[in-house]
Amino acid sequence: MIKAVLVFNNHGKPRVSKFYQHFPEDTQQQIIRETFHLVSKRDDNVCNFLEGGTLIGGSDYRLIYRHYATLYFVFCVDSSESELGILDLIQVFVETLDKCFENVCELDLIFHVDKVHYILQEMVMGGMVLETNMTEILTRIEEQSKIEKSEAGIAGAPGRAISAVKEMNLPQKIKDIKLPDLPSIGSLKF
């Protein structure tokens, strides 16, 4: 079983954290810090598995991680999971993110933390692997964004109207506004 999925950057700032077993909030933060501490001091070409920290359950649990540019992806799993299988799962997760965000980078995870969760939800459920086939995962995500778009089209209008009013950068916007052609006076009838 997967106990937690953690993504943090090279400085230990959490970017995604998902626990499949309940921990109090402060323990969650401690686990992230402890995991970062364990993982970050390792060289890049050592092995991708290590024993978990004490907070998450000690030597019964494994941390399986991959380091991509500025981000660490860490899965904490118990002994019933195949280490190499999970390593590949991380790869599938990252490839999926990459497809969804087009060259995913840390900023994408920051600004779309909800979307990242939705993608993860399509892969892992209740700590077990739900789907591993990237095409299938992408289809479902696409389905969701279609619904999102259609909903935004009809009912999202008021919301967007409000945010448009709140636009602060008005001078710039005005420059770009194209005035509509006025109706020809000749056609007016009084």
Next chain:
Amino acid sequence: MPAVKGDGMRGLAVFISDIRNCKSREAEIKRINKELANIRSKFKGDKTLDGYQKKKYVCKLLFIFLLGHDIDFGHMEAVNLLSSNKYTEKQIGYLFISVLVSASSDLMKLVVQSIKNDIVSRNPVHVCLALQCIANIGSRDMAEAFNRDIPKLLVSGDTIDSVKQSAALCLLRLLRTAPDLIQLGEWASRVIHLLNDQHMGVVTAAASLIEALVKRSPEEYKGCVSLAVSRLSRIVTSSYTDLQDYTYYFVPAPWLSVKLLRLLQNYPPPEDPAVRTRLTECLETILNKAQEPPKSKKVQHSNAKNAVLFEAINLIIHMDSDPNLLVRACNQLGQFLSHRETNLRYLALESMCLLATSEFSHEAVKKHQETVINALKTERDVSVRQRAVDLLYAMCDRTNAEDIVAEMLTYLETADYSIREEMVLKVAILAEKYAVDYTWYVDTILNLIRLAGDYVSEEVWYRVIQIVINRDDVQGYAAKTVFEALQAPACHENMVKVGGYILGEFGNLIAGDHRSSPIVQFQLLHSKYHLCIPSTRGLLLSTYVKFINLFPEIKAQIQEILRNDNNIRNPDVEIQQRAIEYLQLTSVTSTDVLATVLEEMPPFPERESSILAKLKKKKPGAAEDPDAAGGKSSPPTVASKPMPEISVNASYQPQGASGGSADLLGLSSSAPPAAAPASNDTGCLVDVFDMLGTGASPTSNGLTAAADENYKSATTPDLEAGPDKIHEFVCRNNGVIFENDLLQIGIKSEYKQNLGRVGMFYGNKTSVPFSNFTAEVSLPGELSSQLMAQAKPVDSQVEAGAQKQQLVNIECVTDFTVPPVLVINFLYNGAQQHMTVKMPVMVNKFLEPAEMDAATFFQRWKNLSAPAQECQKIFKAKPPMDGEQTKSKLLCFGLSILEDVDPNPENFVSAGVLHTRNQQIGVLLRLEPNSQAQMYRLTIRASKDAISTTLCELLESQF
């Protein structure tokens, strides 16, 4: 195609940018507090928020939570979002709930209500959201609410694949939370048949669910074995184009293969020969594929391929039945040991640990010893080195123990701090377990202290002292070695402790050499005294007072030290009290009393090493007894093996009551021999206290010599170690031979000549039935040719509170030394239990008494005078030395009591015949008690070589 980028929420983006631009932690907190206040006011405000705004604020809260701030509001708004009919709002509501709301929250009732609506929705994406939420929270309430709906969704023909997938995992989550509430009943077989589903995603999810169900009730789901094998076979033999999207970098469905291989590890090898053959073919194919050239250079390809391969090897090890596959697996792992991928080396070391426990492959694993040792030296990654240490520990046996221990000691000098303590324990255990020559053992442990003294826990140095005290052949050597070790200018405190204790007991053995004369020993120890912590000083004071007994000639110097203000007025109460008491004791009492009080420590009762218990506690599972072949699934409750022959002359004491209370000092509840004379002299000791007038309680003084602070903390309570009760059955045929929380085993037996009939009784002490119960008699090693044992099968089900009987017929072919072993396996609450218990079938059971007159006895006694025919032992008695009891013990042992043979009426003379299939062996015995010294001398002569020794050892344990 950017699937998820689109118009996001501008307010959210601005907020996140603000946070990212914060220069300091304080600024960040300030900005967050401002935002929290803003959101709070929005939520509390009069204006109703629309879905979009709620969604935006909930997103902000999620982000704030991720940064590590507590979120104590917004929950209600999130719950409201659940009932929105817009998917995106529902989605964010569920996300918030699953990240932030715990199962115990008051809002759960409302959440459950929303889920109820969504789970019956006709829109599958809504159903999936609801299932996700159940799987994330998985509370008991949810199990109660949905234990009917979800199984229905899972097996219904109308459900679409993605919902089925989610339903399977959702059910699995509820099964974990509330196993009692999830009963599939007649749907069980339909769930099993999901393994045949067309959609691979459904099969993957179902395989996880089925594995959990199998763990709960293996019998009910037995049908999954053949389905899993055929599914696996279809995947393994397919080409990578067949499975299209489920092919991952040219490997067909690697995750599903891994799941199926795991599932099969819950069962013994399939009984149906066709299924078995098919499975063997699969495993062979997987092993073959490993040898093929890779289809891609990408690391993902080799990862996926090897994930399947390692799982296949795990299954091969689990089945532990096909030597051919086991050896192939071992060779494959051997290749990986020198692979350039660190991950593979790591996994290979780990899997080999399991292989080393199989009797078929133990030897094959040993071939890689050099590579493993090399890994210890050259691996750059500490996790890999740790695995190498584990493997060396697992592959160690009598033949390679010296090499492996030497290598581990070398490595210890440079080992990482994080694994030193565990290594020390492992070295200590191996050294003890495989010591042929105990001087090697002593050297090893002293080396350990020298190299890694800080990591040598109390258990380790207590143990070396116990062993030295119990083995008189090593005492002189130990004294000499510690004396030399103490001469180093800086030696570790633990060395001082061991040295102090051993010289206090056995310093006299090396006092003949002028280089280690009494005064030199004393001065050497005392040179360390002032550098030590108080508890060590206390121990050294006890050593000094023992020196007064051993070496009266240095009494004056020692008394001088005791009288020193640093001791007699030491602020540490313990030191002060010892100094005062020892000083008085040595000044007031006669040498006789002194000699009795300060006598050499009696041997320790035989018991499992507390070091092993400590290692088990530290690493459950990893500390398997390296000898226990195939013991990989044995849970910690199993009766552990007693440590081998550490105390040949240790008088056996039942340990039931005192097993936990540590006694380096032998202060167990049954008074050890040396304590007895001491207590006879209490009158005298009380006088000493009267004179002191300190009012010190005699129970807490240090007069039993040596560090009594030790017995407060000496050994960790060792609940797992079932005491080896076999010695209680040398003179008894009926009784309880084993008992733990689950199981009680009783025995009733009768013997006639060389035949025996043994009834074994297995009682289930729990309220749950045991299933798959098997009990087999194993005749290890030589015993298989010495004894015939035929066990009738026993019912595979043992109901709660019930007792099952098993009859075992035994024939003694020729004489033997080790007893047969009962191997018991069963499933308790779905967990595999494995235990081994020694059967109390000893060679003396086949003895029958013989009568003869004095003349015949002496005639035969004289005829049996070859050295190999006789065995003599002199040993301390366990009080009381009662003549009648002795007689009945000899009779029960299987011998006669011959009256008027020995001129000394105190002595016992007996005779008997040992019946074996091949021959009858005459046995003569003489037992001479010496009640003054509380000693026995036992002599046995037998007409066949070596038998006398076996019988002597058996009988000795009874006195």
